Amino acid sequence: MGLAILLGLFALLTxxxxxxxxxLGMAAIAAFFYEGLPLMIGFQRIVSGxxxxxxxxxxxxxxxxxLMLHGGIAARLIRLASASVGWMRGGLxxxxxxxxxxxxxxxGSAVADTSALGSLLIPVMKEKGYDDDYAVNVTVTSSIAGxxxxxxxxxxxxxxxxxxxxxxxxxxxAGIVPGILMCLLLAFAARTIxxxxxxxxxxxxxxxxxxxxxVASIPGLITAIIVVGGALSGVFTVTESGAIGAIYAILITxxxxxTLSLKDFWxxxxxxxxxxxxxxxxxxxASAFGYMLALYEVPKLLAHALTxxxxxxxxxxxxxxxxxxxxxxxxxxxALILICTPIFLPVAVGLGMDPIQFxxxxxxxxxxxxxTPPVGGCLFVGCAIGNVPIEKAVKSIWxxxxxxxxxxxxxxxxPAISLTLPNWLNP
Amino acid sequence: xxKGWNIHNPGYPVTTALESxxxxxxxxxxxxxxxxxxxxxxxxxxxxxxxxxxxxxIQFAEFNLGPIGAIVPExxxxxxxxxxxxxxxxxxxxxxxVGDELSAAMEKHGIKSLAWYDSGARxxxxxxxxxxxPSDLDGMKFRVMNNELYVGMVEALGGNATPMAYAEIYQSLxxxxxxxxxxNWPSYESSNHFEVAGYYSLTEHLILPECVCVSxxxxxxxxxxxxxxxxxxxxxxxxxxRKLWAERDKSSREKVLxxxxxxxxxxxxxxxxxxxxxxxxxxxxxxxxxKPLVEKIQSVD
Amino acid sequence: MKSTSKKVPLVERVLDALAFVATNLAGAMIVVLVxxxxxxxxxxxxxxxxxxxxxxxxxxxxxxxxxxxxxVGIYERTHxxxxxxxxxxxxxxxxxxxxxxxxxxxxxxxxxxxxxxDLMSFTQFQKIPLLGISESYRYLPVVISGGLIFIFxxxxxxxxxxxxxxxxxxxxxxxxx
Ligand code: NA
Ligand code: NA
Numbered sequence: 027m028g029l030a031i032l033l034g035l036f037a038l039l040t041x042x043x044x045x046x047x048x049x050l051g052m053a054a055i056a057a058f059f060y061e062g063l064p065l066m067i068g069f070q071r072i073v074s075g076x077x078x079x080x081x082x083x084x085x086x087x088x089x090x091x092x093l094m095l096h097g098g099i100a101a102r103l104i105r106l107a108s109a110s111v112g113w114m115r116g117g118l119x120x121x122x123x124x125x126x127x128x129x130x131x132x133x134g135s136a137v138a139d140t141s142a143l144g145s146l147l148i149p150v151m152k153e154k155g156y157d158d159d160y161a162v163n164v165t166v167t168s169s170i171a172g173x174x175x176x177x178x179x180x181x182x183x184x185x186x187x188x189x190x191x192x193x194x195x196x197x198x199x200a201g202i203v204p205g206i207l208m209c210l211l212l213a214f215a216a217r218t219i220x221x222x223x224x225x226x227x228x229x230x231x232x233x234x235x236x237x238x239x240x241v242a243s244i245p246g247l248i249t250a251i252i253v254v255g256g257a258l259s260g261v262f263t264v265t266e267s268g269a270i271g272a273i274y275a276i277l278i279t280x281x282x283x284x285t286l287s288l289k290d291f292w293x294x295x296x297x298x299x300x301x302x303x304x305x306x307x308x309x310x311x312a313s314a315f316g317y318m319l320a321l322y323e324v325p326k327l328l329a330h331a332l333t334x335x336x337x338x339x340x341x342x343x344x345x346x347x348x349x350x351x352x353x354x355x356x357x358x359x360x361a362l363i364l365i366c367t368p369i370f371l372p373v374a375v376g377l378g379m380d381p382i383q384f385x386x387x388x389x390x391x392x393x394x395x396x397x398t399p400p401v402g403g404c405l406f407v408g409c410a411i412g413n414v415p416i417e418k419a420v421k422s423i424w425x426x427x428x429x430x431x432x433x434x435x436x437x438x439x440x441p442a443i444s445l446t447l448p449n450w451l452n453p
Numbered sequence: 454x455x456k457g458w459n460i461h462n463p464g465y466p467v468t469t470a471l472e473s474x475x476x477x478x479x480x481x482x483x484x485x486x487x488x489x490x491x492x493x494x495x496x497x498x499x500x501x502x503x504x505x506x507x508x509x510x511i512q513f514a515e516f517n518l519g520p521i522g523a524i525v526p527e528x529x530x531x532x533x534x535x536x537x538x539x540x541x542x543x544x545x546x547x548x549x550x551v552g553d554e555l556s557a558a559m560e561k562h563g564i565k566s567l568a569w570y571d572s573g574a575r576x577x578x579x580x581x582x583x584x585x586x587p588s589d590l591d592g593m594k595f596r597v598m599n600n601e602l603y604v605g606m607v608e609a610l611g612g613n614a615t616p617m618a619y620a621e622i623y624q625s626l627x628x629x630x631x632x633x634x635x636x637n638w639p640s641y642e643s644s645n646h647f648e649v650a651g652y653y654s655l656t657e658h659l660i661l662p663e664c665v666c667v668s669x670x671x672x673x674x675x676x677x678x679x680x681x682x683x684x685x686x687x688x689x690x691x692x693x694x695r696k697l698w699a700e701r702d703k704s705s706r707e708k709v710l711x712x713x714x715x716x717x718x719x720x721x722x723x724x725x726x727x728x729x730x731x732x733x734x735x736x737x738x739x740x741x742x743x744k745p746l747v748e749k750i751q752s753v754d
Numbered sequence: 755m756k757s758t759s760k761k762v763p764l765v766e767r768v769l770d771a772l773a774f775v776a777t778n779l780a781g782a783m784i785v786v787l788v789x790x791x792x793x794x795x796x797x798x799x800x801x802x803x804x805x806x807x808x809x810x811x812x813x814x815x816x817x818x819x820x821x822x823x824x825x826v827g828i829y830e831r832t833h834x835x836x837x838x839x840x841x842x843x844x845x846x847x848x849x850x851x852x853x854x855x856x857x858x859x860x861x862x863x864x865x866x867x868x869x870x871x872d873l874m875s876f877t878q879f880q881k882i883p884l885l886g887i888s889e890s891y892r893y894l895p896v897v898i899s900g901g902l903i904f905i906f907x908x909x910x911x912x913x914x915x916x917x918x919x920x921x922x923x924x925x926x927x928x929x930x931x
Contacts, residue, residue, distance in 0.1 A: 043851065069865070073893060082787075300832060
């Protein structure tokens with residue numbers, strides 16, 4: 027009964043449109059009340075979930091990302107992408123995917139990528155004769171690179187949800203190959219459509235232009251190297267590397283690029299505060315919700331249910347992917363990471379999957395959910411920027427979905443894609 | 454049904470003993486008191502769980518006395534470096550009047566302590582060299598737990614005390630963010646820190662007792678007979694835990710030594726102990742209740 | 755922030771100001787947070803004397819940032835929510851449901867303030883290790899946040915009600931950005 031209240035109230039509140047974070051919190055508190063547990067402890071769980079050291083890297087990455095965004099780094103990366111791959115078939119589509127790959131290594135957030143790159147690229151693509159839905163679709167789907175390619179604050183959430191014991195650095199490194207693989211498949215989809223629809227190409231700008239744009243974006247790219255490299259080499263912990271990345275971003279945009287005014291700086295601060303608040307209050311409420319799930323031993327129950335359905339690992343993995351995809355379509359990524367990790371990870375580990383590989387699978391799966399209706403942060407932002415109705419975008423997005431699904435299947439069933447690089451670098 | 458908090462995973466000495474405690478209670482009270490242990494800190498970290506026990510959200514738990522010191526100032530006495538001469542000495546002290554005095558202090562804060570478990574002796578380990586004397590710590594970065602006494606201890610020995618979350622230690626040792634840390638043999642082994650910090654020096658500077666605790670609220674609801682049963686079960690589980698711990702301590706030690714860890718005993722601990730004078734004086738200043746307790750502990754043979 | 759047209763009612767101006775102060779306070783905290791970590795790394799490498807207060811202070815600051823920003827998020831309606839049902843029901847019903855949600859949020863905010871205030875008195879004499887200040891400071895921003903959530907959602911509920919009974923009102927607009 028208590029479990030029914032917990033899950034039912036959460037579902038009801040979410041469906042009628044209450045903020046997901048507070049739906050989690052209210053359902054948890056209601057269950058505390060029903061079980062006769064002191065409500066004070068319910069709220070203690072919420073505060074304690076926020077006051078967690080490993081999560082400090084999240085505001086740091088968000089802050090560094092915002093600073094790079096407002097400090098002109100995105101525009102420089104697009105110039106580099108344009109010079110490098112713009113001459114290919116469906117040039118700007120390729121540029122879009124490549125920019126996401128570069129930029130994804132800095133922002134750590136898919137929605138931030140969509141809004142940053144989308145507002146720069148979608149208008150240009152429309153102007154050059156690309157269909158508006160194509161422009162939106164390629165921007166939206168390729169922004170998942172922000173989650174896959176390090177740093178990524180969602181990966182930190184995953185490590186925390188998994189109960190620690192996993193190296194964030196290893197997970198970061200593990201995301202690189204799957205992220206690039208996914209982008210290559212998206213680029214292939216973008217090219218196929220571009221050929222069919224006869225979209226234009228850009229003239230080749232020459233090696234010199236590639237070189238110049240590369241040099242111009244180096245200081246920005248170094249942010250990613252500081253954050254990831256700093257943690258890998260042991261100069262900093264992952265948490266510290268986020269803060270140092272943010273401090274570096276302030277210095278580089280204010281002093282080298284000279285594109286960050288005091289006003290821009292404060293805009294970045296306020297935007298970071300806003301995003302941090304949204305993500306972290308979700309984490310806090312999910313932690314009270316997770317307390318009740320643990321009391322009801324839900325992870326154990328679900329694991330039993332899942333393994334009793336089939337003993338074929340392939341079937342169970344496909345089933346898990348399907349459940350995650352459906353959940354990802356209707357819910358936000360951060361909440362799902364926090365709720366689903368303790369439930370599904372033990373099952374996956376029981377099947378012999380490495381927790382790192384599972385993490386990568388989870389990221390890509392939930393990333394796809396960001397691009398789907400009815401609830402998809404990236405899709406919403408992309409459609410708003412491109413001024414395209416969601417229904418229209420969704421009608422022509424399926425080749426991109428297929429590309430991501432193909433990448434997802436490869437990640438699910440070929441451990442080497444995720445694990446070779448971390449095993450080799452052994453961070 | 455009583456809910457029990459435990460930080461350790463299944464199979465660990467504490468876990469086995471705590472589960473046997475509650476099973477024993479259920480059997481001997483004919484089910485009037487039954488409970489379940491939630492392992493692996495799924496219900497929250499220790500600081501939060503102490504509050505849960507105080508308020509009565511959970512009914513029993515196994516706590517290390519280190520973090521209890523933040524709530525029960527008297528309990529900080531066990532966190533003074535080198536306060537116990539050995540694990541056996543700690544047993545004699547805790548099973549005697551000083552242990553009762555600490556129990557009484559904890560009870561005032563809603564924590565009814567029934568029996569004392571072991572967590573062995575903590576020693577320094579590092580990535581660079583054997584530690585023989587305090588001067589060996591000079592300039593080295595040592596991770597410590599969040600407590601002024603532990604920070605003060607490393608600083609008094611000339612090291613750089615670096616508080617850090619437990620989860621970050623392995624990576625930090627491996628990459629050199631810190632040079633060393635300190636813990637008992639089983640934790641040194643199960644955390645795999647021995648893979649990355651290969652010098653273990655037997656300083657045994659901290660011998661922290663742990664307790665099986667019941668919330669005072671739940672305790673007061675028990676009949677006098679049941680209280681006797683519960684207390685007896687706790688004492689018996691403590692005997693089991695101490696035995697399991699000693700075995701685990703030995704097997705962990707053998708395992709890490711077999712893997713090539715360089716281990717050394719400290720031939721003369723006096724320089725370390727003498728360096729602690731400032732730590733003790735500072736502690737007495739901040740918390741005058743500690744002084745008589747220290748004297749009582751030192752008078753136990 | 756809302757545009758400040760001349761006919762903005764006093765209540766809304768006060769709430770705007772509260773949200774503004776909360777946002778900028780949280781902003782100052784995030785800057786301090788980042789800088790303190792810079793100092794931590796500097797202390798460890800350059801001074802070989804790691805500042806021991808950074809970790810504990812950071813965990814206080816993140817609570818302050820999160821809960822102040824979360825309260826403002828209620829006012830500005832920026833929290834993530836699932837807007838499926840609003841697509842299939844009439845505007846009036848949607849407005850009614852939103853009112854209920856806001857009232858629930860107000861109740862939640864009230865409970866948040868109430869019980870974290872209890873936690874404040876419960877932990878009053880407990881010291882945060884290495885900072886030496888009372889553990890109750892961890893809950894102070896949450897009490898404030900609960901109060902703000904209460905006020906902000908009550909006002910949003912009031913706005914919704916005026917919209918419900920006066921369809922021509924300018925407040926007759928669903929939130930969400
Ligand atoms: Na990223
Ligand atoms: Na979605």
